[in-house]
Amino acid sequence: MAAVAAVAASVVVKHTFVLAHLRFVPTRSLVSEVRIAHLCNETLVTVANGRLPGLAVEVTERDAIAVHVVNKSPHNITIHWHGLKQRLNCWADGVPSVTQCPIRPGHNLTYRLNVTGQEGTLWWHAHVSCLRASLHGAFVVRPRRAYPFPKPDKEIPIVIGEWWNLNLAQLAKNMGDGCYDDSSSATTINGKLGDLYNCSVKVYWILLSIPGKTYLLRLVNAALYSEYYVKIAGHRFTVVGADANYVHPFATDVVAIGPGETVDALVVADAAPGRYYMVALGGQAPKPDIQIPETRSRATVRYTSGGGGEAPPPVAPEMPDQHDYMVSFNFHCNMSSLRRRHPRPPPRADESLFVALRMGSVCRGGRASCKRSGSKESIIVETMNNLRTLPDRPARPFNFTDRALIPWGPNEAWLEPTEKAAAARRLRHGAVVDVVFQNTAVVDTDNHPMHLHGHDVFVLPQGHDNYDAARDAARYNLVDPPLKNTVLVPRLGWAAVRFVADNPGVWYMRCHYEFHLSMGMAAIFIVEDGPTESTSLPAPPSEFLTCNHAHRLVPNELYLKNTNTTGARVNEA
Structure with missing residues (x-):
């Protein structure tokens, strides 16, 4: 009876996003290619439903949501539902070439979402190039009980x-x-x-x-x-x-x-x-x-x-x-x-990662050597531990917060050479994972808003300068640490987080500065299936987009090889 009541209490909320080039004009007409006038200029931008910001999606906890995205823009588009946990539903997470193929111009896709166990303010945005600067909106989840x-x-x-x-x-x-x-x-x-x-x-x-x-x-x-x-x-x-x-x-x-x-x-x-x-x-x-x-x-x-x-x-x-x-x-x-x-965080971790966030450079054209430190012969990149797979520790430890490393050359020059490659990490289902994000002083010292898809993380502590496990692990707040999906790693400091990898699928971890993401500060966590059907990732829904008109994105072939996927279809809302 409780399950029946829960289903009866949920509501299917439907929205349609029409993505088009629009101009803010004093009429309510919706046209396909016009411009927004700001700062004495007219600029072509991509928005949803003629609004900037776009439509605020407003739902109640436990609602099912169907958002029909019609792409009338000239760009490939995906929509990421930022902070929505997407339980057993990474296919609707909206990361191009990771969990879906983009929605091509003139095509459409229905995102089927559910909101359970989350209350408060989230948001949605484009996850292609820099289009989220204009293609975004609030996502409000109200409680079924009182605030x-x-x-x-x-x-x-x-x-x-x-x-x-x-x-x-x-x-x-x-x-x-x-x-x-x-x-x-x-x-x-x-x-x-x-x-x-x-x-x-x-x-x-x-x-x-x-x-x-x-x-x-x-x-x-x-x-x-x-x-x-x-x-x-x-x-x-x-x-x-x-x-x-x-x-x-x-x-x-x-x-x-x-x-x-x-x-x-x-x-x-x-x-x-x-x-x-x-x-x-x-x-x-x-x-x-x-x-x-x-x-x-x-x-x-x-x-x-x-x-x-x-x-x-x-x-x-x-x-x-x-x-x-x-x-x-x-x-x-x-x-x-x-x-x-x-809830409280688990008392101890099964896996621990130390991730140094820093800048580097790669030579243009795949060359083995080149001038760096801002030279046009090289390209600036941002890295996490500087390697293709996400290791437990940086390959080359150094004094991460040495202020002498901030200006380009000569002190930081030996740290610049790096790889321009994807980083991935496979996690056992149910594993408790600790990640220490260490900010560094290599060329820049910005804080880094690190965003993990599909999970909330407990922010245990944060601190200045270099993380010291012997000193700082004793400061972990295991009573009431805040739960976050985006953790601001402080300038010339560090933040330690803990999460339970209990949502099977392929999940992006990235810096939310668009410049840092475009330069490579991103990684993938592959969370394996659990032992039962209810803890395993279903296959993508039937309307899932194909890539290049030929190859359908499926979990076993691309991402979850050797995990126990069930092959069950996602239930439609």
């Missing part, structure tokens, strides 16, 4: 993004060629530039605040490049969730959110009547790291009750220094899991 905090009076998605005057397909080509010179033209909040840019709206209202009401802000960082610091003048946040997992509530006047991350935060409209700026400021590493122009946008919060006469100018918040990475470090260290809603 574990006072019910808000209103919920508002806040999607932070970047606007590029440069064509995004060209941007992807530049990144693949190791170009380090491109930077976004503007920062957006819910697709709007605000009043800091030429040819933009004079004022962008993010919400109308009713005094005394509580608002749940669902923040998403959809940017290609930057972590953002978010503040609202005269107000404080109470953070209650991150990456669709509840956290023990904590108060802060600033939210730090890396690319790929989501944050749920309550804001009470308890300031004096007036207007207040919400500001999103892009953080970046200080010199001698390569610098990009400051990225910033703002919107206006206005109270609905106020006196007559001319309104005073909006109050601006005092923002952190964009190079102050301690703001990010302290924000993320404040997170702990809400124990009554989430």
Whole structure:
């Protein structure tokens, strides 16, 4: 009876995404190839259903979801449902050439998803080249029971993004060629530039605040490049969730959110009547790291009750220094899991990996030797342990956070040569896996938002400088560590995570800086089948796309060789 009740309680939610070249015009017409006008220019972009950001998918926990994607763009497209665990359903994960073939122009695909055991804010985005800069939207999962905090009076998605005057397909080509010179033209909040840019709206209202009401802000960082610091003048946040997992509530006047991350935060409209700026400021590493122009946008919060006469100018918040990475470090260290809603991590690991995240270079044209350190003879790449298969440790240990390695040459030159190759790691079903991500100082010191598909990870601790197992393993939080799908590895520091490999399939692990991904900072975890049909990956659904019109993607042939796949079809929602 319980199973019947659970099925009866679930709802099939259907959406259709039409992907086309669109222009924002003052009509509601949907046309196939027009342009968005920003920054005194018109730029051709790819969006879903005529919106930037795209449609917010809103569901309730345990719903089944069918999203029909119609590709009317000239690009190959896949959609990744960022943070959705995709239990026994890696075929709907949306990673091209890993779990599916792209949706070709003029074709379509229905993604069949289910949401179980997750509540909060996720998001969806294109997983092809740089198109996620315009092709993205929020994915909201509401609880079937009450929130574990006072019910808000209103919920508002806040999607932070970047606007590029440069064509995004060209941007992807530049990144693949190791170009380090491109930077976004503007920062957006819910697709709007605000009043800091030429040819933009004079004022962008993010919400109308009713005094005394509580608002749940669902923040998403959809940017290609930057972590953002978010503040609202005269107000404080109470953070209650991150990456669709509840956290023990904590108060802060600033939210730090890396690319790929989501944050749920309550804001009470308890300031004096007036207007207040919400500001999103892009953080970046200080010199001698390569610098990009400051990225910033703002919107206006206005109270609905106020006196007559001319309104005073909006109050601006005092923002952190964009190079102050301690703001990010302290924000993320404040997170702990809400124990009554989430489990504890397993007490010990079966496998342990130490993954050094660093920059390197390869010679163009497959040559054995070349000039490096920024020379046109070589291509910049980003690596994880510098090898084709993902080993337990780096092949060449060094002082990972030595500041002398930041400038190009001569100190870092001996570390530059690397491989441009895929990395994979096979995991036994049910294995408890520890991964220490060690950031390094080789050429750049950016933090790295590491995103694992198909699983949440327990963030045990994080720290500065080089990880020391003898010292730092004793600091592991095995009581209430936060659960995340995207872990921001701090600048010149490290983060240790633990997860249970209990979702069979092929799962991407990547840095969510698009530049770093395009240069190779990605790996694949192959999680083997369990001993039963209910713990084994079914074959792909019948409508699954074929590659090159000939070869169908199947688990045994391409990825899960020698594992116990059942051959059962995915149940259709």
